[in-house]
Amino acid sequence: AQSVTQLDSHVSVSEGTPVLLRCNYSSSYSPSLFWYVQHPNKGLQLLLKYTSAATLVKGINGFEAEFKKSETSFHLTKPSAHMSDAAEYFCVVSERAGGTSYGKLTFGQGTILTVHP
């Protein structure tokens, strides 16, 4: 079974300061991990994904995440927050089930990021 825990339901930062959104996962098989962002009244958009290649993954809009197997973590970071980063962020795990290559997405509860001027 797979699961995702996003450790913070809300994160508030000032514009220009670093962003850290924390995510821990549990998976029985080699997981694929994703971060999605959801702006109000818009569809979920993929920020980045890890699929067993490089452990440090770079995504769009300056975001990156590091896969740490020993810590079962996949935290999302950005060096400098922008006002447009304010949104809800979801950490997602996709596990190859039962030896097949099909991946079922399991979403975390979401972290709402607020950016103050």
Add this chain to the structure above:
Amino acid sequence: EAGVVQSPRYKIIEKKQPVAFWCNPISGHNTLYWYLQNLGQGPELLIRYENEEAVDDSQLPKDRFSAERLKGVDSTLKIQPAELGDSAVYLCASSLSGKSYNEQFFGPGTRLTVL
């Protein structure tokens, strides 16, 4: 390239009424998903289609929910009758295939309010 299209964007109905949601995936995407997103939570899979075949509907409440993807392209999700607890956002997504590494592209969702 057009993204995943969903309609309507908003729907308000009274309990016990039927409701239907429509989704048109990205052209060429064989896999289509319907998700339910309750307020303050992440989306949860209801059903997954590979072409016209529903290959994972284990989370679909079959007593009142039904879905179809007759020609393997667009899809309809129906609730009959709707209950108060069905108020949520219904998301449609598509991907090239169901493999774990494939990105799923999401539509904007249909926000359902049941009164």
